[in-house]
Amino acid sequence: MSETDGIIKEYTHRYFLTAAPCNPQKELALPALVQQIIEVATEHADILGVGYTRLSKDHNLWVLSRIVIEMDHYPHMHEHYSLTTWIEGYNRHFSERNFEIRGEDDKVIGYARTIWVAINIDTRRPADLSGIASLAVTASDRPCPIDRIQKLRPVAEPQIVNEYVFRVCDIDFNRHVNSTRYIELIIDQLDLATLDSYFISRFEIIFQNEAHFNDHVTVQSAFGEEALASEIRLDDRTICLSRMFFTKRPDN
């Protein structure tokens, strides 16, 4: 932990990669990494006194609005790794929180940028955070050398289309669909052979609307020049938009 004026501006959580959160390529699965990013963000927000407990006093809640992850490679099974997080910026409505991912030997292997919006639990509208003065002194000037997400567009001419109905195990404490479940549905557009040959070197997602229990969605994807663009649609509404960039795995 890095401390300035008594404020813990940077927070690190160390992990050991057991078999359970691994993908078929025996590395940390991307949805499991996102779940840990959410976990570490939650832990740091709690330490800073701007977590769930503080916000719920005002009937507010942090909601993950967008995330971009870039990885040189993923931690392998039975390796140690760590996530370090810090706040880059904030305003009345959202906070921009970054992550550095280090692998074995403490070498940097990736970064993530996340945007968190505070919403009112009752109205589901953006909340006003100006009452939480402590947010103003938590930002760190540590650099995060990956690009923010550019504007993402709906998928116009889908090449891969799948249907899905959300079930109870897809629903989180907030009664809407778990953020990591959307990410799984988007990765599930790919087949096993593709992911044996390529890994996801950059993953972008923007959450636009909430889906709920029993919602029937369409997951549609199209290959662009350098990325696979995906969209989860519920009738005429976009639930989320994503782009995945791939890198060929080294030959064994």
Next chain:
Amino acid sequence: MSETDGIIKEYTHRYFLTAAPCNPQKELALPALVQQIIEVATEHADILGVGYTRLSKDHNLWVLSRIVIEMDHYPHMHEHYSLTTWIEGYNRHFSERNFEIRGEDDKVIGYARTIWVAINIDTRRPADLSGIASLAVTASDRPCPIDRIQKLRPVAEPQIVNEYVFRVCDIDFNRHVNSTRYIELIIDQLDLATLDSYFISRFEIIFQNEAHFNDHVTVQSAFGEEALASEIRLDDRTICLSRMFFTKRPDN
């Protein structure tokens, strides 16, 4: 950790329940509890020198064969809880590992029994563990006061039937379907209103055959006198059999 003659016969892992692994009722989701049971089993086996690394030297692997969990209630969001594990018995082919789950104030809130079979990675047939002498001294005589699973039968006249095709995010490091994914599919036979009124007080599952990427399975369930029996079928093969017992939640 409880130590006898230098052997760590009991191992405890403490957790704090953040929002991410919670179900819509704001308590530890059963599939997340199973994932932690697997995690804690793995950690203890590694400490005892009978984990993945040791078995893979002989081209063997631990596979979860059956699990039964009984809970008085589940840990609630933002509560502390712990899992303590110990080996009850073992023979040449399998090991019987139990768990005690404690909630806030260190009060016992549940137990689990698991059976782990060692299989050969190449032949997928049961392995012979008699070469691992250290297994012989690891058993603890701590009691586990819940019943073992009785024989489970295939579902003869299904009342709830759903289809599912396994995708990449359902596949684990071992290239077959993740154990917790089967459990999610079985719980997903229920709707949100049912789980708002009742919680799963006893969950039994026997894994009989492995399913793989792209396998198209049928999940079928029928209510018996006191439990919901479920089966996941792939053509004419049973993948797994399960029974769930429910308890009415206390009125708020």
